[in-house]
Amino acid sequence: MTYQPKSDFLRIIVERGFLADCTDLQGLDEKLLEGPLTAYIGYDATAQSLHVGHLLNVMLLRWWQKTGNRPLTLMGGGTTKVGDPSFRADERPLLGPEQIDANIEGMGRVFARYLDYGEGKAVMLNNAEWLDGLNYLDFLRDIGRHFSVNRMLSFESVKSRLDREQSLSFLEFNYMILQAYDFLELSRRHDCILQMGGSDQWGNIVNGIDLTRRVIDKEIFGLTTPLLTTSDGRKMGKSQGGAIWLNGDMLSPYEFWQFWRNTTDADVGRFLKLYTELPVEECERLGALEGAEINAAKVILANEVTTLLHGSEAAEAAEATSREVFEKGGTGDDLPTLTLSAADVGDGISVVQLITRSGLAKSGKDAKRLIAEGGARLNDEALGDAGLVIGAGDLGTPIKLSAGRKRHALVVLEG
Numbered sequence: 001m002t003y004q005p006k007s008d009f010l011r012i013i014v015e016r017g018f019l020a021d022c023t024d025l026q027g028l029d030e031k032l033l034e035g036p037l038t039a040y041i042g043y044d045a046t047a048q049s050l051h052v053g054h055l056l057n058v059m060l061l062r063w064w065q066k067t068g069n070r071p072l073t074l075m076g077g078g079t080t081k082v083g084d085p086s087f088r089a090d091e092r093p094l095l096g097p098e099q100i101d102a103n104i105e106g107m108g109r110v111f112a113r114y115l116d117y118g119e120g121k122a123v124m125l126n127n128a129e130w131l132d133g134l135n136y137l138d139f140l141r142d143i144g145r146h147f148s149v150n151r152m153l154s155f156e157s158v159k160s161r162l163d164r165e166q167s168l169s170f171l172e173f174n175y176m177i178l179q180a181y182d183f184l185e186l187s188r189r190h191d192c193i194l195q196m197g198g199s200d201q202w203g204n205i206v207n208g209i210d211l212t213r214r215v216i217d218k219e220i221f222g223l224t225t226p227l228l229t230t231s232d233g234r235k236m237g238k239s240q241g242g243a244i245w246l247n248g249d250m251l252s253p254y255e256f257w258q259f260w261r262n263t264t265d266a267d268v269g270r271f272l273k274l275y276t277e278l279p280v281e282e283c284e285r286l287g288a289l290e291g292a293e294i295n296a297a298k299v300i301l302a303n304e305v306t307t308l309l310h311g312s313e314a315a316e317a318a319e320a321t322s323r324e325v326f327e328k329g330g331t332g333d334d335l336p337t338l339t340l341s342a343a344d345v346g347d348g349i350s351v352v353q354l355i356t357r358s359g360l361a362k363s364g365k366d367a368k369r370l371i372a373e374g375g376a377r378l379n380d381e382a383l384g385d386a387g388l389v390i391g392a393g394d395l396g397t398p399i400k401l402s403a404g405r406k407r408h409a410l411v412v413l414e415g
Contacts, residue, residue, distance in 0.1 A: 046095070079178050181211065352371070390411075
């Protein structure tokens with residue numbers, strides 16, 4: 001990149017690795033130097049929680065606010081009813097209004113950890129406010145006429161789906177028009193001049209800029225972040241157990257902390273820059289450590305990220321539990337726990353069931369394979385018998401199950 005930004009926000013995000021592309025970097029920089037601006041990122045309410053894959057852009061909004069600007073978090077109460085087809089192989093399952101509202105409430109709890117929604121500060125909006133009441137014929141006449149189907153078909157997010165000869169419904173095709181309309185409405189209602197998002201949203205963002213310029217002749221901007229993969233090629237935020245959720249009732253603070261503690265050596269410096277607020281020089285110093293020292297950097301990464309989301313006490317408790325489990329061979333009070341009733345145990349419950357129900361394996365087949373390959377442990381002893389049955393008497397004290405060296409769970413009996 002030849003142009004060096006002067007505004008605090010752009011200088012920080014370039015230095016820390018957030019920037020993938022911008023429609024007019026110098027123009028946006030000059031606007032930021034004139035005074036505070038308003039920007040938004042949109043989130044469809046497809047689940048009850050955000051996950052680690054969303055965290056990069058949540059941090060982007062946090063930096064936007066920390067540098068004196070106003071962030072808008074736009075919840076897709078309207079667009080979730082359609083579903084974003086970008087780079088998907090199939091159509092999203094459609095959700096009902098009650099589920100969408102419940103999902104928005106769950107996601108909102110995460111945003112409140114990262115952004116200040118006090119008076120005159122961050123604002124949370126729902127695009128159902130303007131999308132639910134649209135008159136279809138008026139919308140086609142006033143908005144639809146500004147879109148070229150030829151151009152929409154050329155966007156990579158759509159083109160890749162059609163090239164694979166996978167169906168793209170008319171419902172989904174309308175999504176990019178609705179998202180473009182969101183930008184127009186936010187520009188009108190809140191003087192929003194910037195939409196940010198992942199690089200898979202580039203086509204949708206450009207559509208919104210083009211529509212807003214055509215309808216109200218206003219200069220607005222788009223900015224994208226890179227789609228992150230880990231150094232070993234995995235999509236950021238995915239693990240063997242599924243998505244790394246940000247809501248504590250869907251993933252415990254300890255499991256969240258452990259996810260970051262297990263970061264690959266090569267990713268530590270990059271993740272410190274993106275997911276913490278430590279100075280860049282310190283992130284680079286920690287990321288350059290080798291051998292046993294890099295493990296100390298991973299603990300710092302896990303503590304910093306967990307503190308932002310769950311608070312310092314949760315981070316300290318997770319580190320203490322990890323130390324108890326890994327260094328002292330103990331059970332650790334903060335481990336994920338499977339609580340069984342006497343009825344659950346009955347005359348005995350197989351260890352394969354326990355491994356599966358505790359989340360250490362996705363299925364009984366996976367649990368048996370884990371045992372067969374020597375990756376399962378019971379109370380820190382190798383578990384070699386997939387036919388082992390655990391009775392109520394065996395659960396007089398908690399049982400510790402392990403999958404490999406890094407994933408653990410407790411099994412306890414109610415009472």
